[in-house]
Structures are given as structure tokens and as C-alpha cells.
Amino acid sequence: MINEFYKEMTGKESVIRQFFDYSRKRAAELGSDSVLNFSIGNPSVPAPQALTDAMTDLLKTVDPVVLHGYSPTLGQPTTKKIIADSLNRRFGMNYTPEMIFPTSGAAGALSHALRAVTKPGDEVITFAPYFPEYIPYVTGTGAKLSVVPADLNGFQINFEKFEELLNPNVQAVLINSPNNPSGIVYTTETIDKLASILYKKQEEYGHEIFLITDEPYREIIFKGTDSPFVSAHYDNSIMCYSFSKSLSLPGERIGYLAVNPKAKDAEKIVPMCGQISRFTGHNCPSSIMQFAIERVIDMTADLSIYEKNADLLYNALTEIGYEIVKPNGTFYMFPKAPIDDANTFCWTAAKELGLIIVPGDSFACPGYVRISYCVPTETVERSIPLFKKLFEMFK
Amino acid sequence: MINEFYKEMTGKESVIRQFFDYSRKRAAELGSDSVLNFSIGNPSVPAPQALTDAMTDLLKTVDPVVLHGYSPTLGQPTTKKIIADSLNRRFGMNYTPEMIFPTSGAAGALSHALRAVTKPGDEVITFAPYFPEYIPYVTGTGAKLSVVPADLNGFQINFEKFEELLNPNVQAVLINSPNNPSGIVYTTETIDKLASILYKKQEEYGHEIFLITDEPYREIIFKGTDSPFVSAHYDNSIMCYSFSKSLSLPGERIGYLAVNPKAKDAEKIVPMCGQISRFTGHNCPSSIMQFAIERVIDMTADLSIYEKNADLLYNALTEIGYEIVKPNGTFYMFPKAPIDDANTFCWTAAKELGLIIVPGDSFACPGYVRISYCVPTETVERSIPLFKKLFEMFK
Numbered sequence: 202m203i204n205e206f207y208k209e210m211t212g213k214e215s216v217i218r219q220f221f222d223y224s225r226k227r228a229a230e231l232g233s234d235s236v237l238n239f240s241i242g243n244p245s246v247p248a249p250q251a252l253t254d255a256m257t258d259l260l261k262t263v264d265p266v267v268l269h270g271y272s273p274t275l276g277q278p279t280t281k282k283i284i285a286d287s288l289n290r291r292f293g294m295n296y297t298p299e300m301i302f303p304t305s306g307a308a309g310a311l312s313h314a315l316r317a318v319t320k321p322g323d324e325v326i327t328f329a330p331y332f333p334e335y336i337p338y339v340t341g342t343g344a345k346l347s348v349v350p351a352d353l354n355g356f357q358i359n360f361e362k363f364e365e366l367l368n369p370n371v372q373a374v375l376i377n378s379p380n381n382p383s384g385i386v387y388t389t390e391t392i393d394k395l396a397s398i399l400y401k402k403q404e405e406y407g408h409e410i411f412l413i414t415d416e417p418y419r420e421i422i423f424k425g426t427d428s429p430f431v432s433a434h435y436d437n438s439i440m441c442y443s444f445s446k447s448l449s450l451p452g453e454r455i456g457y458l459a460v461n462p463k464a465k466d467a468e469k470i471v472p473m474c475g476q477i478s479r480f481t482g483h484n485c486p487s488s489i490m491q492f493a494i495e496r497v498i499d500m501t502a503d504l505s506i507y508e509k510n511a512d513l514l515y516n517a518l519t520e521i522g523y524e525i526v527k528p529n530g531t532f533y534m535f536p537k538a539p540i541d542d543a544n545t546f547c548w549t550a551a552k553e554l555g556l557i558i559v560p561g562d563s564f565a566c567p568g569y570v571r572i573s574y575c576v577p578t579e580t581v582e583r584s585i586p587l588f589k590k591l592f593e594m595f596k
Numbered sequence: 597m598i599n600e601f602y603k604e605m606t607g608k609e610s611v612i613r614q615f616f617d618y619s620r621k622r623a624a625e626l627g628s629d630s631v632l633n634f635s636i637g638n639p640s641v642p643a644p645q646a647l648t649d650a651m652t653d654l655l656k657t658v659d660p661v662v663l664h665g666y667s668p669t670l671g672q673p674t675t676k677k678i679i680a681d682s683l684n685r686r687f688g689m690n691y692t693p694e695m696i697f698p699t700s701g702a703a704g705a706l707s708h709a710l711r712a713v714t715k716p717g718d719e720v721i722t723f724a725p726y727f728p729e730y731i732p733y734v735t736g737t738g739a740k741l742s743v744v745p746a747d748l749n750g751f752q753i754n755f756e757k758f759e760e761l762l763n764p765n766v767q768a769v770l771i772n773s774p775n776n777p778s779g780i781v782y783t784t785e786t787i788d789k790l791a792s793i794l795y796k797k798q799e800e801y802g803h804e805i806f807l808i809t810d811e812p813y814r815e816i817i818f819k820g821t822d823s824p825f826v827s828a829h830y831d832n833s834i835m836c837y838s839f840s841k842s843l844s845l846p847g848e849r850i851g852y853l854a855v856n857p858k859a860k861d862a863e864k865i866v867p868m869c870g871q872i873s874r875f876t877g878h879n880c881p882s883s884i885m886q887f888a889i890e891r892v893i894d895m896t897a898d899l900s901i902y903e904k905n906a907d908l909l910y911n912a913l914t915e916i917g918y919e920i921v922k923p924n925g926t927f928y929m930f931p932k933a934p935i936d937d938a939n940t941f942c943w944t945a946a947k948e949l950g951l952i953i954v955p956g957d958s959f960a961c962p963g964y965v966r967i968s969y970c971v972p973t974e975t976v977e978r979s980i981p982l983f984k985k986l987f988e989m990f991k
Contacts, residue, residue, distance in 0.1 A: 202767060202803045203861045204715050207868040247660040256884075257655050265642040269845045305700065305879060312877025320599050334874060341875030372597060408597045451666045452883025466598045473602040479729060480736030481876040482707025484700060487885060488847025489651075 215333065216563045217241070220547065224557040231555070237584045238576070240557045242381065242532065244449040245575045246502045252448060255496035259489060268492065272485035274475040276303035276457075280491040284457055287498045292430040295462050302474045305454040305486045307417045310441035311338050312481060313474040314458050315373065318411040318439070319344040323372040328358055329565035330535065332381050332415070339375070347371075351566050356383035356526050356535070357391045364398065369406040374399065378431070379418035382564045382571035383535040384511070384528025386422055389429040396435040403437070409465050412438040417456070418531040420447035420501045423508045426529040436463040439470065444494060446532075449502040455490040507532040510574040510581045517585045521592050532575035535561065539595040543570050549594065554587045610728065611958045612636070615942065619952040626950070632979045633971070635952045637776065637927065639844040640970045641897045647843060650891035654884060663887065667880035669870040671698035671852075675886040679852055682893045687825040690857050697869045700849040700881045702812045705836035706733050707876065708869040709853050710768065713806040713834070714739040718767040720808075723753055724960035725930065727776050727810070734770070742766075746961050751778035751921050751930070752786045759793065764801040769794065773826070774813035777959045777966035778930040779906070779923025781817055784824040791830040798832070804860050807833040812851070813926040815842035815896045818903045821924040831858040834865065839889060841927075844897040850885040902927040905969040905976045912980045916987050927970035930956065934990040938965050941990065948989070949982045 214222070220240045228236045259268055275281075281298035288296050304310040319325060321343025327335055329351040339346040347366055352359040376395075378387035387395075399410050414431045419442065422428045432438040443456035460470045478484055485491070511528050518536060519525055525536040538546040543560035547570060550556040561569030574581055609617070615635045623631045654663055670676075676693035683691050699705040714720060716738025722730055724746040734741040742761055747754040771790075773782035782790075794805050809826045814837065817823045827833040838851035855865045873879055880886070906923050913931060914920055920931040933941040938955035942965060945951040956964030969976055 203713055203864060203868065204711060206715070207712065207871045208861075208864055210871040211864060211867040243666055245661065248664050253655050253660060257652055260648050260652050260655075265648060266640065266844065269643050269847050271638055271846045305877070308877040308879050310877075316599060317602065318598055320601070337871075337874035338877060341877070449661065450664045452664050452880070454879055454882055466603075469598060469603055469606060472606040473598065476602045476605040476732075479732035481878065482700070482703040482705075482733060482736070483876065483878055484703050484849055485847070487849055487882040490882060 217559050220551060220557050220559050223551055227551075227555060236555045236557060237580055237587065238557045239572045239574060239584070240559050242573050242575060243451060244446055244502065245577065246449055246504065246506055248449045249497060249500050249502055251500055252450070252493060252497050255493045256489060259492050263492070268489055270488065272303075272488050272491060274478070274485070275471055276301065276485055277488065277491040280495050283495045283498050284459070288459060291499075292433060294430070294433060296459055297462065299471060300460040300462055300467065301457055302471045303455070303457045303486050303491055305483060306445055306451070306456040307415055307441050307443035308334070308338070309454070309483055309486070310443070310456050310458040311413065311415060312341065312483070313477050314413045314439040314441055315339060315342045315344065316477045317470050317473050318413070319372045324368070324370040325373045325375055326363070326366055326371055327375040328363070330356065330380065330382050330561060330569070331565060332377060333563045335375060344372075348565050356380065356385040357387060358395060360394060360398070367398075367402055371410060372408070373411045373413055375413045375415065376431070377415040379422060379530030381418065381531055382533045382561065382566075383526065384531045384533045385526060386426050386428050386530045387431075388427045392429045392431055392434045399435060409437045411464070414438060414440045416440055417443040417446050421504050421507055421532065422530040423511065423528070428530070432459070432461045436461055437465055439464070447501045447504070448497065453487065453490050455486045455494060506578060507575060510576070510578055513578065514572065514574055514581050518588055521589050523588070523592065532573060534572050534574065535566070535569050536572065538568055538570050539592055541568055543568050546570065546595065550591050553594070554591060556584060556587045556591060612954050615946060615952050615954050618946055622946075622950060630950045631952060632950060632975055632982065633952045634967045634969060634979070635954050637968050637970060638846060639841055639897065640972065641844055641899065641901055643844045644892060644895050644897055646895055647845070647888060647892050650888045651884060654887050658887070663884055665883065667698075667883050667886060669873070669880070670866055671696065671880055672883065672886040675890050678890045678893050679854070683854060686894075687828060689825070689828060691854055692857065694866060695855040695857055695862065696852055697866045698850070698852045698881050698886055700878060701840055701846070701851040702810055702836050702838035703729070703733070704849070704878055704881070705838070705851050705853040706808065706810060707736065707878070708872050709808045709834040709836055710734060710737045710739065711872045712865050712868050713808070714767045719763070719765040720768045720770055721758070721761055721766055722770040723758070725751065725775065725777050725956060725964070726960060727772060728958045730770060739767070743960050751775065751780040752782060753790060755789060755793070762793070762797055766805060767803070768806045768808055770808045770810065771826070772810040774817060774925030776813065776926060777928045777956065777961075778921065779926045779928045780921060781821050781823045781925045782826075783822045787824045787826055787829045794830060804832045806859070809833060809835045811835055812838040812841050816899050816902055816927060817925040818906065818923070823925070827854070827856045831856055832860055834859070842896045842899070843892065845885075848882065848885050850881045850889060901973060902970060905971070905973055908973065909967065909969055909976050909979075913983055916984050918983070918987065927968060929967050929969065930961070930964050931967065933963055933965050934987055936963055938963050941965065944989065945986050949986060951979060951982045951986060
């Protein structure tokens with residue numbers, strides 16, 4: 202008999218998906234000019250030419266039996282070393298290759314990290330607004346996800362509510378900075394305060410609390426932003442990374458997790474990930490992608506368009522009257538809707554104006570709206586009169 | 597705190613791994629000529645040039661934003677169609693693209709298929725000898741794996757024991773033909789008998805029993821072999837495939853599952869797999885690999901060496917005196933050790949002769965030995981005097 206739990210889920214399309222599907226339907230009916238799609242976080246700039254060149258050269262020069270052969274269970278040793286060296290060089294860390302585990306993007310990294318440091322029945326805390334996929338990532342391990350309400354003033358951390366939620370059953374805390382959907386980077390002050398609470402609570406509870414940091418937007422941080430490397434501030438930490446956004450490679454499913462060498466049982470965690478893979482059917486990411494990453498480790502796609510779009514859109518929208526915490530990273534911003542019901546607001550935008558934005562409810566932040574501006578700047582420019590018209594409809 | 601279950605597992609290297617590691621250690625100490633390694637199922641022939649050409653051309657001609665962009669959750673539609681068409685053309689089936697779900701190799705396919713048709717607490721039956729990774733694949737879903745003892749006469753199915761084990765808690769049966777480690781293909785007679793028992797038991801128990809077929813060796817079947825396409829013989833079936841062996845791409849993690857269109861709830865299963873991925877952190881396989889597969893769908897690497905090696909080794913070993921069921925597919929054969937304790941036999945072979953073969957115990961077939969002959973023919977030739985010497989040591 203088919204599994205009822207997963208069967209039931211297929212009926213429930215995510216809200217983001219509903220808006221995305223509407224945009225496709227509208228474009229098919231009325232033409233692609235009738236839609237300005239700000240619903241999806243798919244990078245709009247190409248991967249760097251150096252990546253294409255690296256892959257082409259690997260195909261030309263490396264024995265296919267090696268190039269496409271099984272990776273060792275814990276990842277290509279050369280790739281692991283190059284990742285560790287880059288992190289050490291850039292962030293003053295002391296990763297060894299043994300602390301690096303290549304994964305199928307950040308999703309793979311998170312699902313391994315969570316299984317490594319929780320057991321079924323444990324509790325994991327995250328902070329609103331948060332990426333809705335954290336629910337299946339966490340519940341898939343058998344743990345429970347608890348959510349700290351948003352700090353609506355600046356989308357940092359609501360520490361009062363965090364301390365209220367903390368309890369001895371919490372084995373891990375999951376953060377995402379730069380943040381999807383707010384576009385905000387946690388400051389050094391925020392990270393240090395978070396670390397000091399966790400250190401104190403570890404002592405009080407008599408067990409480790411691991412900090413899992415989801416950092417796919419780490420390379421998309423705007424000029425002048427205070428952007429601490431989180432693992433430098435807290436020992437029991439596992440950093441989850443993806444090259445999806447920095448190199449515009451989301452379909453290639455390549456990322457890694459990096460275990461803080463100072464973490465308790467640090468040397469055990471990557472070998473445990475090799476065991477976890479067997480239970481989830483994950484295995485290593487593509488071998489050619491691991492080899493290719495080695496050659497472009499410190500490069501990115503041309504990410505400058507995201508900051509340009511952010512400035513343009515933020516300035517125009519605040520002038521219209523929208524309330525927005527100014528983003529300092531990613532390619533999202535998260536304005537407050539001018540009415541309480543962001544769902545109605547977004548459906549009106551979609552149906553009346555062809556402006557596709559998504560309500561913040563599924564990010565645990567009702568009343569707010571996510572705008573994904575990983576689109577050509579011209580699309581941002583065309584959207585501004587529509588955002589104005591929309592605002593006026595609800596004034 | 598780190599997870600005790602996975603931590604405990606890291607101490608327990610698989611037996612295959614122990615032999616493989618010994619072979620590397622010995623080669624490092626005594627030189628690579630001191631080892632003939634028959635322990636690992638890593639294809640020894642290169643991927644076809646057409647695959648290299650396809651990938652090179654994709655990199656040259658396709659917009660990188662498309663080439664490396666997110667796949668739809670249920671896989672690239674064009675890839676799904678090409679896979680379905682190929683299966684229909686070759687095996688007289690009626691797959692639609694909606695029945696195909698691209699995965700990270702057969703491991704990904706099996707972990708999705710198992711989750712789709714079982715729930716925690718259910719029972720899955722497989723047949724010895726079997727691939728030891730079935731244990732984590734099945735237990736990772738929360739189900740229990742039961743194993744039917746081997747039919748030692750021909751490595752078909754021990755139906756008497758199968759019927760004894762069947763009970764209403766069994767929701768899925770998992771088979772692997774062509775089989776790792778026996779090298780045997782299930783005959784039409786075997787498949788039809790299996791199907792008729794399952795049809796009868798479905799009626800008796802009042803629920804479906806899904807047949808999950810693990811077929812990574814489907815393209816490595818020797819001349820003249822009766823090799824039925826299993827899903828043509830049983831409606832409630834899900835076929836799990838990998839391009840790892842047929843195209844020599846094990847590191848690229850590309851495969852698929854194909855839901856029999858006649859299965860109960862067939863149209864629900866692929867959408868359910870899209871949900872399952874969210875809980876395991878799997879997502880789609882690499883996008884460039886999906887596009888590349890489209891262009892080489894009916895090709896294989898030059899697999900003829902495997903049959904050549906099989907003939908050479910089978911003839912030589914039986915002449916020496918080994919008892920072997922003649923393989924008719926894969927690149928494995930599974931002789932009986934001349935003593936009861938295959939573990940001692942294999943360690944003697946490794947340490948005295950540098951001949952690396954693995955005991956059948958972990959395939960649930962004690963007293964037998966797996967030889968992986970995906971090696972150059974010259975290696976097979978050099979091994980024959982050593983197999984003779986080994987046999988004489990235990991005569």
C-alpha cells in the first residue's frame with residue numbers, strides 16, 4: 202500500500218509554488234510580458250566562464266574512469282582539502298580536510314548535520330522568518346522544529362522569546378544568515394549574544410547544543426555589512442554551504458558541510474555523515490562537480506546585479522511608502538504589506554497586476570511579503586510603477 | 597550531543613571495505629604488482645565517448661542558467677520522456693514521463709521507492725544472496741528487512757522458504773536481477789512464479805504487495821540469457837535503475853525509478869517521491885547529467901570485457917575444481933569456498949597471495965566468495981595460477 206503520509210502531502214502545494222504556477226499560467230494565457238515574476242530564488246546570472254572551462258577541460262583531459270568513478274564515501278580528498286584551505290584562508294579557521302563532507306547542496310548538508318547531532322524526539326530551534334523547507338528537513342530526522350517569533354524591528358534575533366523556548370530537550374539551533382526571506386545578515390553582536398546564551402545553556406543542561414548554520418547566501422553580502430563567520434564565534438557548530446547561489450549552479454546539487462574542529466566529537470561527525478548517507482540513499486554529490494569546484498573555489502558568478510537591484514528596489518519602494526528593513530545580503534527583501542492579510546495582498550498583486558510576490562506566512566511572518574529580485578534590472582525597473590499602483594489600492 | 601546510533605556504526609567497517617583497505621595497504625607496502633584486486637564493483641571500462649561529447653557540447657551550447665538551473669522537483673521533463681520512450685521501445689511497456697523520477701543513482705531510487713510503498717513498522721522481504729546496503733536502505737525507512745535463504749542450486753528463488761516468510765505485514769518485496777553477488781539473472785519461470793505468489797497473497801491479505809526491482813546491471817546480461825523485463829510480469833512494481841554500470845558513471849549519481857503504469861495509485865507515486873526528497877535532503881540528480889543522459893539513452897560503455905572475463909574465469913576455476921553457478925550477467929561470480937569458513941579462505945587469499953576476494957557472509961550466503969571481475973582481462977589471466985594455488989592450500 203502506498204504511504205499515506207506522503208500521499209496526503211502531494212495534495213498540498215506550497216504557497217510559493219501556487220504563485221509560481223499562477224505566473225506560468227498567466228504568461229501562457231496573456232504573454233510573458235504580462236508577468237513580472239519575483240517568486241523564485243533561482244539565480245539569474247550565469248555561472249562563471251571559468252567553471253564552464255574547468256568542466257570542459259576535465260572532460261578533455263581526465264581519464265573518464267577516474268572522472269566519473271565512485272567518490273570515496275566521505276568525498277574526494279582533493280576537493281575536501283581545497284575547501285578547507287579556502288575557508289581557513291578567508292575566515293581564519295583551522296579546518297582540516299577531515300572536517301569537510303561534500304553534499305548534494307545545502308539540503309543534503311542540513312539533512313546530514315541534523316541527523317548527526319539529534320536523535321528522534323529531540324527539539325531543534327530556528328528563528329522566524331525562516332525557509333519553510335526546514336520543516337521537512339527537521340521532521341525527517343524524527344526531531345521537532347520549534348520557531349522563535351521574528352524580531353520585526355530588524356530581523357535579528359528575538360532573544361527574549363528564544364530564552365523562553367530553550368529547554369533541555371533542545372539539541373540543536375538552526376540559523377540562516379544571510380537570511381531567506383529577510384535579506385538580513387546577523388551582526389557580530391547578535392552572533393556573540395547567541396553564542397553566550399548557548400554556552401550558558403550547555404553548562405546548565407549538561408549537554409552540547411549544536412549550532413547548525415545554513416549559509417548558501419554567504420557570498421551575497423552587500424558592501425559595508427558586518428558579516429561575522431559564525432563558526433569562529435561558537436565551538437559546537439556545523440556550517441552548511443551550497444555553491445548554488447555563489448556560482449549559479451542550483452541544479453548541480455553541490456555543497457558541503459564543515460564541522461568546527463573545536464566541536465565536541467568533531468572528528469567523529471564526518472564519518473557519521475558517511476553512515477547517514479546509507480540510510481537516506483544520498484551518497485556523494487556528482488564527481489565531476491566535486492573536481493570542477495576545486496578549480497573555481499574562490500570565484501563567484503557576477504553577483505553585483507543583486508546589490509544593484511536591492512538598492513533600486515529598496516529606494517523606490519520606501520519612497521512609495523512601503524515599510525522595509527533594508528536588506529544587506531541575498532537577493533530577497535521582505536517588506537511589510539500595507540494590510541494585515543499578506544495573502545490577499547499578494548493575490549491581488551498577481552491577478553490585477555501580474556506582479557508575482559509571495560506572502561510571508563509560510564516563512565512564519567504573517568503580514569510580510571517576500572520579493573525575490575534575482576531578475577534582470579530591467580524587470581525591477583518595470584515593476585516599480587506596479588508596486589506603486591498596488592500600494593495605492595490598499596491605502 | 598552527537599547521535600549514538602550513527603556514531604556506533606562508524607566503528608564497524610564493512611567486510612568488503614576491510615578487504616579493499618587491506619589491498620591498498622599491501623599495494624603501498626609491496627608494490628601494486630603484489631595485489632590482484634577483485635573486491636570492488638567499480639566499472640573498469642570508460643564511459644562512451646558520446647557521453648563526453650554530449651557533456652562538452654552542452655557546456656558549449658546551452659545557456660548556463662538553464663544548464664545548471666534547478667530541475668523541476670519531479671525531474672527534467674525532457675529527460676523523463678526520453679527515458680520512458682526508451683523503456684517502451686525496448687521492453688514493450690507503456691510508461692509515460694509522469695511515471696519516471698530521476699534520482700541519485702539506484703541508491704536514491706531505492707530509498708524513494710521503499711518510502712513510497714511502506715510505512716514504519718512494515719516488513720520488506722528480499723532474497724539471499726543480496727547486496728548488504730539493502731539493510732540501511734530498508735531500515736532507514738523504519739521498515740524491517742526479512743531475508744529468504746538462498747537457493748544454492750542455481751541462485752534463483754527458494755520459493756518454499758519465501759512462502760513461509762510471507763505474512764500480512766509484508767508490503768514490499770525487493771529483488772536484484774541480474775544479481776550482485778551471484779551474477780545470476782532470474783528466469784521468466786522464476787519471475788512468473790514470484791508474480792503468481794504475490795498476486796495470490798495480495799488477494800489473501802487484502803492489500804497490495806509492491807515488487808521493487810533493483811536493476812543497475814540490466815545492460816550487463818550475457819548472450820543467450822533468458823532475461824525477462826520484470827515489470828512486464830507484475831503490475832504493482834517499481835523499477836530502480838542506475839546508469840552507473842551501463843555507462844560507467846558511478847560517481848555521477850544518476851539513475852531513475854519507473855513506476856509501472858498498471859500499479860495501484862501509479863499516478864500518485866512520482867509526486868510522492870517529490871515529497872519524500874524533502875525529508876531526506878535528496879533533491880534531483882545533477883542537471884547536466886540529466887541533460888547528458890538524454891543524448892546517450894540507448895548507449896552503453898563497451899561492456900563486452902565483462903562477458904569475456906566471466907568465460908575465462910569460470911572455465912579456469914571450474915577446471916581447478918571450484919564449484920560455481922555460471923554467471924549470466926553483471927561482473928560478479930560467486931563460487932563456493934572449498935572450506936566452510938569463507939572468511940578464513942578470503943583472508944588467506946589476501947595475505948598469502950595478494951588475491952583480494954570477499955566472503956559471502958555479508959551477502960547472507962556464508963561459505964561462498966564474491967569475485968568482482970570488472971578488471972582488465974590481463975588481471976584475470978594473472979589470477980588463475982593464484983586461484984589454483986589457493987585451492988590446493990585447502991584441498
